[in-house]
Amino acid sequence: EADIYQTPRYLVIGTGKKITLECSQTMGHDKMYWYQQDPGMELHLIHYSYGVNSTEKGDLSSESTVSRIRTEHFPLTLESARPSHTSQYLCASSPNEGLDEKLFFGSGTQLSVL
Amino acid sequence: DQQVKQNSPSLSVQEGRISILNCDYTNSMFDYFLWYKKYPAEGPTFLISISSIKDKNEDGRFTVFLNKSAKHLSLHIVPSQPGDSAVYFCAARSGGGADGLTFGKGTHLIIQP
Numbered sequence A: 001e002a003d004i005y006q007t008p009r010y011l012v013i014g015t016g017k018k019i020t021l022e023c024s025q026t027m028g029h030d031k032m033y034w035y036q037q038d039p040g041m042e043l044h045l046i047h048y049s050y051g052v053n054s055t056e057k058g059d060l061s062s063e064s065t066v067s068r069i070r071t072e073h074f075p076l077t078l079e080s081a082r083p084s085h086t087s088q089y090l091c092a093s094s095p096n097e098g099l100d101e102k103l104f105f106g107s108g109t110q111l112s113v114l
Numbered sequence B: 001d002q003q004v005k006q007n008s009p010s011l012s013v014q015e016g017r018i019s020i021l022n023c024d025y026t027n028s029m030f031d032y033f034l035w036y037k038k039y040p041a042e043g044p045t046f047l048i049s050i051s052s053i054k055d056k057n058e059d060g061r062f063t064v065f066l067n068k069s070a071k072h073l074s075l076h077i078v079p080s081q082p083g084d085s086a087v088y089f090c091a092a093r094s095g096g097g098a099d100g101l102t103f104g105k106g107t108h109l110i111i112q113p
Helices: none
Strands: A004-007 A010-013 A019-025 A031-037 A044-051 A054-057 A076-078 A087-094 A109-113 B010-014 B019-025 B030-038 B045-051 B056-059 B062-067 B072-077 B086-094 B107-112
Touching: A004 A087, A010 A019, A019 A031, A019 A087, A019 A109, B010 B019, B019 B030, B019 B086, B019 B107, B030 B062, B045 B056, B045 B062, B045 B072, B072 B086
Parallel strands: A010 A109, B010 B107
Antiparallel strands: A004 A019, A019 A076, A031 A044, A031 A087, A044 A054, A087 A109, B019 B072, B030 B045, B030 B086, B056 B062, B062 B072, B086 B107
């Protein structure tokens, strides 16, 4: 099992603020992902990384940005938060195990932008 | 264009009975399927998976069935227990793990005493 941590768990913030959602994993996984999920909806991939200095945009367009300077750390940043960014943000990682690999998720950050 | 569909937003089952959660997919390139369980305000946790070369995989009370010709899979939980009450997401992947997983909208399973 992967140990993957997200902070903060909950964040309420005003419009226009810059925020960074933290995600760290201790298992040395190369692959890391950010998903966004609204209640009753599917998880949408917004960013992923295959390793240090590798970042790609996912299927869902997002105004957020990510960085991968260290293997264990994959933070997500919103330069100017808006109410439309209110959502749950889920970070995940996976080992490079080929066809039967699975994603391990953190507990998520519930973001509310007022 | 939803590639993974869970058409039942919710399902209520009595404790001790069988719970059957269904999932349909449209992308014939999917070769690996997973079920995740999610409690409110927590991240999804992996439950069970199946490769497209199999039609059944069993793990304790959980069994996943895959019907490739119908592009349909189902998760059976028997017997259902109160702790099984959660949202269950069906997910699929194609091509060896590229670009993460494609998820359905989830089915909220409620186990009634």
